[in-house]
Amino acid sequence: MKVILVPAEGHDDSEHALRMAAGVARRFAGRIECFALQMPPLVNLTWDPAGVAIMSGADLDHRRTREEAKRLAARIMSEEEVPLEPLPDESAGDDAREGAPSGMMTTGVAGMGAVSGPAWSWNDKTMAGDAFLGAYGRAFDLTVVCRPRPDGASITTLESALFESGGPILIAPPRRVEKTFGETIAVAWNGSSETARTIAFARPFLRAAKRVVVLADDGGLNDQPSGAMIRRRLAASGVPVELRTIAGGGIRSGETILKEAAALGADLLLKGAYTQSRLRQMIFGGATSQILAKAEIPVFMAH
Structure with missing residues (x-):
């Protein structure tokens, strides 16, 4: 469980999923990647100025939601004593980043280098919804999600991670659990x-x-x-x-x-x-x- 994906969402239960992800990372010296789970806005198909204004407002709301999610993730990871680490530059291969000779493979986890302890990073992907969560999760050992509830996480979010990632999911209950869970x-x-x-x-x-x-x-x-x-x-x-x-x-x-x-x-x-x-x-x-x-x-x- 070295690479862990967890979405930050705009409801109270999201805190529990983030804390559980931190617990897994501490236990297995893993790296967490967080992002703001958001539904894409409706596409404006008209040239109506009012429609453009509505879409501009929706885009502003999405940016505000992403910032709130990022602050939530940063606060939880700080409280859980999981340090921040920048995302790796995936545009260049490991060989180029490490200066290794051509054809020589370098070691590391998801391009992050050798894992020596827990860490987390923030992915500022815009309009990242359920489809992104499921597909992106294929690059991770584990996806942590919230238990679906009417006033919380959606069942479609869980099922996207479950059916589309190709890997396991860890479901956080709607409460804070002990850091030693899994004994x-x-x-x-x-x-x-x-x-x-x-x-x-x-x-x-x-x-x-x-x-x-x-x-x-x-x-x-x-x-x-x-x-x-x-x-x-x-x-x-x-x-x-x-x-x-x-x-x-x-x-x-x-x-x-x-x-x-x-x-x-x-x-x-x-x-x-x-x-x-x-x-x-x-x-x-x-x-x-x-x-x-x-x-x-x-x-x-x-x-």
């Missing part, structure tokens, strides 16, 4: 490829944890790997892992997963996202939708 991790194992992928992405967190508990319903997975096999997989890597079975198909209930995680004292939940289709979950409900609606602990997801 007790609950893994909701339902036999899906999405959850297997989530476990693979989460290796740094799993290895750093003091306790990992695999939640599984071994009686209902048919030919899919059992929870015992996942426990064996993690144990082989030195992860301090236990197995807890959930009866009656409870592993497919988001409310049951959250209840079990709370009973364990878990401060991080690993869950494969949308192992059923989004449309089906919109109509009938599903574990992912329930967790996104109610989780009060950080959630690590991949699809």
Whole structure:
């Protein structure tokens, strides 16, 4: 988890995502890149002076929003003692920047040089919306987003990072969490490829944890790997892992997963996202939708 992307947004929950990103950067000596998440303005297709005035006002509002987001990020990172570092110049190759001979590769993370400790930088990309977040996230190990709420982050922001980045997301609950979150991790194992992928992405967190508990319903997975096999997989890597079975198909209930995680004292939940289709979950409900609606602990997801 060396390169971390986190948008700064214009709602109260954004502070929690920024603080969580800082916590991840401190734990893994990572670099954070922040930007102001904004929706592009409507395109003015007329020569009406009034329309031009409206667009000029909208552009001014966007600039003001970006400055407010930048101040928020700077304040949080200062409070979290994560130093500012300028963005690298991506217009030149590493060889040119470092003066290396032609054909010789130089080392570093995202062009930032060797990582020796946490740092953050600000990307002043204008009109950077959900589509930018998803595509840009492909260059990062992790994207940190807020849990969607009616008066906070949008579900489209989360889903853009989840489906378009190709990597994992870390979801901040609508509250401030302990800096040491991730000491007790609950893994909701339902036999899906999405959850297997989530476990693979989460290796740094799993290895750093003091306790990992695999939640599984071994009686209902048919030919899919059992929870015992996942426990064996993690144990082989030195992860301090236990197995807890959930009866009656409870592993497919988001409310049951959250209840079990709370009973364990878990401060991080690993869950494969949308192992059923989004449309089906919109109509009938599903574990992912329930967790996104109610989780009060950080959630690590991949699809």
